[in-house]
Every structure is written in structure tokens, then in C-alpha cells.
Amino acid sequence: MRLSSSHNIYSTVASITGLGRTVLQSIVTHYGAQPFTDEKLLRDMGPGYSGAEYRIGLYELIGQELVRSVRKGWGEKVYFIPAGHYFHIHAALFDLQRPEPVSIGQLIFKDDQEQPLPYGLRIIYGLAELLHNGLKLTSKGVFPKRTIERCMLQVDVPGELVDCLKLSSFSGTGTLSFDLMLDYLVRTGVIERSGQTYAIMPDRLNNFLARIEDIREAWLIRFWMEHYALRYPQLSHAAALTSYWKTQEWYKMPSPTSESMEQWCALMAGLGWMEQRETDEGAAAYRWLFNPRPEPQGTLDLRSDEFASIHLSPDGEIFVPLDVPATIRLGLELIAKRLSSDVMTVYRLDKEYVLRAAKCGYTAGDITEFLEYASQDKMPELLAIALEGWIQDIEIDSVPLYPLPTASNSKASHVHTNVLDQDITFERKFDSLFGEAVDTESYTEIAAPQEPHAIYQGLHEIPCVWRSDMRSYHHSTRRELLERALSWRIPVKLKISDSIVPFIPERLEGDGAAWAVSGQLRKAEAVEKVRLAPDMWDEMMLIIPLPAKV
Template identity: 30%
Template sequence: MFVQEWSEKLTSRVKRQFMMSPLWTGAAGRGLKWEEAVLDRLSIQEAVDQMDEASAAVLRAFYNCFGAGPVSEERFFSLRQRFSGAEFRYGLIQLQNAGLVFALRQGWGERLYAMPSDCFMLWHPYLFPIGQLPEADRVSVWEQRQEDMALQPLGRQLLAVWAELARNGSGLTAKGVLPKKTTAKLMQAASVTDSDLLQAGWQQEETDPYNPAVSFMLKLSGQLGVLVNEKKLLRWETQTLAAWFSKEELFREAFLFQWCLNELLYKKPAMWHVMALLTRLEPGIWYSDAALSDQLCQLDLQGMEWDQSRNACLKLLRGFGWMELAWAGENKMLRWTIMPQLLYQKQRPPERPEPIMLEPNGDLLVPPGCPYRIRWELELVAERKSDDYMSVWQLTRSSIERAIAHGRSVASIMALLQSASGGMPISPLLASSLTDWGKQTEADKKPLADAYPELSLEYPSAEFGFPLRSSEREFTGCELMNHEDFRIERFLPELERVPINWMQQFRSYHHSTRLEILERALSWQAPVQLRMNDNTVAFVPARLERSGNGWTVTGVLREAETHREVCLSPEMWEGMKLVAPGVSGFV
């Protein structure tokens, strides 16, 4: 789920409590709310800088298993490495108190953890700081590069799919699905393939009657609120459609990028990290795929299959028209065609709408800056001949007859052309052709139930927003737990009965007391501090073994930057102290 969706599940009081966390001192001083702080780069950097060692380690561990959906506590705590269970729990509680990680309970009582999926990319460079990927070398072979054919961005593919649906009708069969002829047209309109989506992790319901690409496009249309599934048809929400077309193209693509990550990369942690590194790259600049591969290894994460995940990400991004790929000799190159992190940039590049050019023969030359609402109307009244940097539509007798049969008129088409061309007059030849083509059709026109959606020429209010929404399928049956239940004392049973000296002072205890302290540390999954050969070290006990009148303890000994498993007997240390993380200090 996204930040906005989590926010709606939280009370105002809880969000104010989040902002009282030491991690948000700077953000709170600037007057930011929780929803703003978790997505604000300066506040994120401050929060990571404020984290103690345990909190930072817990958040990195969570990133190791992140896949948009919740993570089981067992899986999560298995990644704690050198930290004791109590230390890991303490770090987790600090993150929970700042609203960075949320605890959920499934129906049978299993505890799960999740974080807002739109935070993943923004926090990644601060949790995994590695050098900037260098631009591709401009060597002579680069001038002979072979580029793969560029595909249209997903927003443009959606437009083509919607246009096909409008032309073919959105009525449903008796089984409540689109006719096969219609779905075949929708498949042709989309560039992204079934295999691209399935490799990325697209999951359909077992009863879904459509192929993956069509299913994906229809679900995305429903999530945007453009199409509403009713009993006998898919109904157009024209106000939402007009609002979507009125957004800047870079905004639309960045919005779709975030939605697709959350929807597709379910339980795909390696692909999330690949995408996170890719979003650090400057748009429009060529980079080496081999250099990206080297950087992935620097993340030092467990159990990741980088090559397969990297290739799946690049195929998906190319299928959505968001990335171009090329070859320079044996070297694979890549570059963004969109600005994937635009949603979180305070300053956005302005977009200037460009008028279309009208040719007397009916050809319409459409520049890249042509607004989508104009492109939508052109799809409905003309035939698309090419869709490249400069696209070409053509007005024909059949396209005009089809448009009029679906509710348009010659007058409305002429008004569209004049408006789209910036007020340029329509040539007499073209006007005459339009009039002739439409005369007979308008005379025979009958009311149609599947008339083309009519969009107002007035732009929707700027307040009409598109908040990121997830399907929430991965959270089915989950209940958000009260974050106030998470205090470290709840996980340290009988804390009040433990002698205070055990936690405050180094002492040389009798062997029987040493055994009691270690038994308490084991019950808490807590560390102890030991004084060995005049050095103080941390020790995380794992098990006690008794033999005759003696005993030994096995666990992890932490020294400076190293840790190793050892077996100790009580005479091997001079003094000891029990550590209750968050209560008696932190190792």
C-alpha cells in the first residue's frame, strides 16, 4: 500500500505521535506532517542519520525481503545476523514509533510487517549509499550502436487501448466479459507483452478470462477510475478521463511507474532493488548495463538472483516504453525516457502544448507536445498512420463515417481541428471533403448506446487528483495492530523482578549467578557484555549445555567489526552485565 492509503487507516493522534519520534526532529521543526516527512528527501536523510545501529540494521533487513506485500515475523527476524532478538526488536520498535514499519495481524494470529511501497525508492540511496553510476564511455564503437526499436510509453499505450475500446464498444457478453474480437484489438494496441508481465510477477485471478496484457490494462483502467465494470458494459467515467488527459505526460508516466512497481513486483525483492538503482540514473543519459550489474553486487544482500532480475526489469521497462536499450559492440546500454521519480520532485519541468498541422489531403501531423485530449479525439475521428516522434493521423471517409455513427458531427470535428491547430483555418479542400463524407452519414444516423465518450473542452479543476491506490490483495485478512502496544518492556518478561545491579554494573558473579543471568538473557533473546582479558565484548547467547556439575554457553561473540560463534565456560570471563536494549542501554 502507498503512504496515502496507510494515512487513511491511521488516526490523527497516531500520526502526531509518529512525528514525536527523534527521527523526525528536523521534519517536525519544519512543520511537516507524517505523510510529507516520509516522502521528503531532506527529512529522510535526517532520519537515517539519527538512527541507531539497530534501527538502521532492521530497516536494511526489511529491504532485504521487501516485495510490496507484508513480511512474516519469522522471515524478518531470520535476517538479524549478528544482532540478538531483543536488539532487533528494539530497533524495530523505533521504526514503528516513527511510522516507517507497520505491524499487522493475520486472522490466525501470525504477525506480519509492512511499509509504504512508495517509500522504498526514496529511502534506498540513504540506506545503501554507493557511488554514482558513470555515464557510458563515448568511445568510437558507441557511434555505431544498434538501438532496439523504442516503444510507446505506457500512458500512450493506455490511450490506444481506450481508443480501441471506444471504437469497438464497451458492451459485455452474457458472461460479463468483453467479446473476443474486442480483446484481440486491445492486445494489438498494447506494446507490453504477456511474457514481460508474467516474468515481472503479474498475478491474475484464476477466473480472469483475459490474457495477461489485456487483464493488466483493464485493471489499471479500473484503478484510475476511468472504467467502471457494470453488469452489461464497462462504463466510461468521462470526468476522470478528461482529468487524466489534462495531467502532464511526465507526471502520468511517473504515476504509472509507481503503480506498476507495487502491482507487479509482488514478492520480488531483487527486482525492487534493481529498480531502485535504476531510478538513481539521470533520465536521457546512456549507462552501461555491466556497470549496473557491478553496483548490484555492492548492495551485499542475501539470497538475491541479480542477473535474472535485472533482465526482467529491463524487459519490463522497455515494454512500457520507459527505457531504451542499445548495443555498442558487446556492451549493452540503457537510458530512461521518463523521469521515474518526478512525483517527489518539488520543481517539475514545464510542458508547452504544441498545435497539430493540417494538410489539405487530410493528413494531420502531430508533434510530441500535442495534448492527450487532442490525441484521444484524433484516435476517434481519424486513422493513425504512424506513432513516432512526429505522429501522423489521416482523416478518411471511413473514419468520418465511423465517428459520426458514434455520435460525433462534422461541425464538432471541424471545431476540434481548428482548436487543435491553434486556430489555423481549415483548407477549403479538406472542409469540402469532410462535409461530403459526413452528409449522407448524418442523414442516416441513429442514436447509439455505445456513442464515443464526450469530453468537455474545459480543463478539469487542478484539484482533481490521482492518489496512488493499490489493489491491497496482499493485505487481505490482515488487521493493523495498535502501534502503542509496541514497547520494548512488553518483550522483556519479568523485567521488574530482575536485580537492577545485573543491568547497571559489571561484576564478577558466582558461577550460579552467571548461569541465572545467561538464562534471563536467553529468555529475552538479549545480549550480555563480558569483560575478557581486560576487553569488553558483546555476547549473544544461543544455548546452554550442562555437563555434570559444570556448564557451557554457545553464542555469537562480537568484537569490533567481526562476530564469530564461540563456546564459553564461566571461568573464561572476569565480569559481566545483562543488557536490556532500550532499558539499560544498547550494546
């Protein structure tokens, strides 16, 4: 069975019980989606089970395709949860756990506390600056300093918020916020590099712009979870736990809480996806403004010639309601000056910005047709005359990098969709500029052993009775059984005072007749660390853990 959907993953995780589930929980919390060795797993697992039992649990997970087993070249074998499975597995294991919600009456609201713009909207503003300043690179292969500075005015995220991502600026400028925007545009194929320039990919850009705000921001949250949080197990664990919180519902940060949880929530608030307040007890409280767990719903065509329109005033001010399509917002960024971004965004069409637009290749006719399309009305006569006057002496000799949407070219550009187009997925389609969150591209898949003789080297050499019956043995033979148990990291059964209990040997101590074994007795109520001399039990046998048949 291929785990091709979240439903398959949920049902598979639900079928895992006992030790397999314990091992899976440990992998999720200790390593996230990062590779690990079986030796590291055995060191990090808690007491109560033998190394072989943990390995068998791991092999069961490999057989169910929840964990992959690979080798890099001739190096050692490593394991990892596939990145695309991690958040689904986490949800199935932790059953959408969430803290107790708090009522709005328990929160303190301060008048001077500004809510950052949603990051997706800031990307649109940053993209407009890229289009204004051009997509050509310097001889060093980076964007010019002026272009970066202009974009940073739109997409800057405080350094203390993104520090938890532990990313280094790849542009060599130290401007991580710019690099994060560029990484998203490149990773999703909105822009592609060719030599010393980038080029806009119109279909992918329109796909991004076509989504209504809630869907656009939701998929961006998911992008940050899958490409940045997944790099660090503790951060991915925090991202997964917070993603179970209901949208628009306030939650008080649990006490105590992890540093990663605090960092992730602060970052989400800084990106405009969460809102942060304090409770009347002084505790931090957060709520999601957008759904962090979007799921594709199949193809949904909401194509329509009706959309929220802008309002043009004769003095050049442009009023933009919240639900105006992003294609129109981008167009306005390219021709007008944004005065405010609130419930109603306000722009002004003035000479300075119109001349700037003309240098990018936009004619008076382009601007007029766009504004009339966006307002669904004729342009005010005085404004039309002013526009012609501002631009009449400008010689326009360039082609715009992005055509302004008009009635003739935008029949589909304002389509609102709640799904990702096939060109923009979170599979490995376009390389990340930061490198992959989980770099397993050069690994070779290897199968986990399933047959007993492949798991336990030399199994055929021992007497069958050692693993089939409880027997009393000479002290020297008892030591032989324990040596074999230690080499295979398996438990044994011991009969002590008429009780049969599993025992996990950890080391043999002493030689000759005065030897002893230290380890863990696995009793019903607890695991007990003990040191046993060979005359302290009556009978024994080896326990050979084997994988369940998948």
C-alpha cells in the first residue's frame, strides 16, 4: 500500500499498536523528519524495552511505509519519516491535542498594539517592488542593493523572530527577510532564474494571485511548516501542535511551555498569521487568524466576471476593499502610491508614481483600461486628463514584466480557487535556495530485514530449546544465554520465586564463578534496575522479538 493520502496515513497509524506506536512517537518527538541511526534511536528511547524490540518496532514502521530505510553511498544506514508524511503522522499520534481555550473577556487589548499585515499580502507588495526595479542580477549573481532595500520595506520580519529557523542568508547581503521571500517565489516556480536574470512565470504567478486571502495565507503557513519548521525536530513538533488549534479561537500558552513553542507562536504572529495578546493573569495568548491545516478539495472552478471593485475619486485617491482580487492589488502597487493598509487600503494616483510606471512600460492607455476594469466604471474625466498630461512626453520603449489585468486579458486572472494548481505543490519540484529541509535525494532505499535469520546473525547456531522452553541451566550455560542476549540486544525470561518476568540484560560483571548481570526487570507495575547473581533465578529462556507480517 502506498501512503498517497492523509486518509491512508491516518488509518495506517491507527493500526499501529504496542511497541510500534511507542517507537513512532519517539521518532516524531526526537527527530521530526530528520534522518537518524538505529543506534541513536536505541540511546534515546526510554527504559523498559530491549534494543531488539525497538528495532522490531522500527522494522514494522518501515514495512508500513511510515518510516524509510536508506543508505547514503557506502555510508551507514539511516532512517527518517518522509517529510510529506510528518504532519499527518503527528496528527494521528497526538489526536489533535490542544490547550484549554480562553474567553475574550480574559484578554487585555492595548490600543497601541499593531497587527502585522498577513505575510502573503506582503509578498505581493514585495513582488511589485521586484517588478518595478527589474529582475536582473549583478555580476555577483545577486539582486542590486537598491532592489533588496525596496523589497525589505515590504517583507521585513524582525531578526529575533526568524532566528529560530537558524537559516543563513544565501544572497550574501545578510537580508534574511528578502531571501525568505525569494525562496518562496523560486520554490513555487513563480520566478525562474536564467543566467543573470529571473523571469516571471505568468501561469504560476496567476495561480498564486488567484487565491482568496484566507486560502493564500493558509497555504503559506503550510509552506513555512513543511520547508522551515521541519528542519528542526522541536520546532516541527511545536508547529504541529499549534496547527491543531481552532482558527479564531484564543488559547493560553501552556505552563510550562517549550522554548520552541514560544518561538514558533511569536514567529507566526510576526508574519500576521496569529494574533497575540496577554491574559489578565499576564500569560501569553494566541489565536490563528488563518487556518494552518489546509487540505486540497479537488478542482473547484469559481470563475466569474463579478468581483469586488475599487472606487476611484476625481482627485486620484483609490479605495480598495478587503476582498479585491490580488491581481488588482498587484496592479495598483505598480502604478500608484499606497497611503494606508487597513480594513480599506487607500492608494493615490500621482505624477511621480505614474512616471515610475511608465518607465516599467505601462502606457496611459494601459493604466486607464486597468483602472476602469478594476472599478467597473469609467475613469473620472479630470483624472483621465491629468493622467494623459503626466505621461504624454514620456517615450515608453520597454515591455512590462507583468501586464496589468484588464477586461480583455483577465477573464481568468481574478479566479478565486481553494486548491493548489499542479504547478505549485509542496512536492520536490523546484529547488529551495536554502537547501532542502530534509536532504535525502542522494540516498538509496534499502529494505528492512523481515526474516529471523537476517535479523539475528547466528540464530541457527544456538539450540532451539534456548528460545522455546523455560529450562534450568548450569551457571556457565546461563552466562552463554545472557551473552547471546546481549549480542542481539534481546530480553530473556527469568523464573524468580515462582514468577516469570522479562529481564533486559545490560552488562555482565565479573568472571569465573563470581559473575553477575545488571539490567532491567520488567514488572507489571514498573521497570526495576537490578543486579542478579546466577543463583537468583531458577529457569530462563531467550525471547526472540520478530516483526509482525505486513
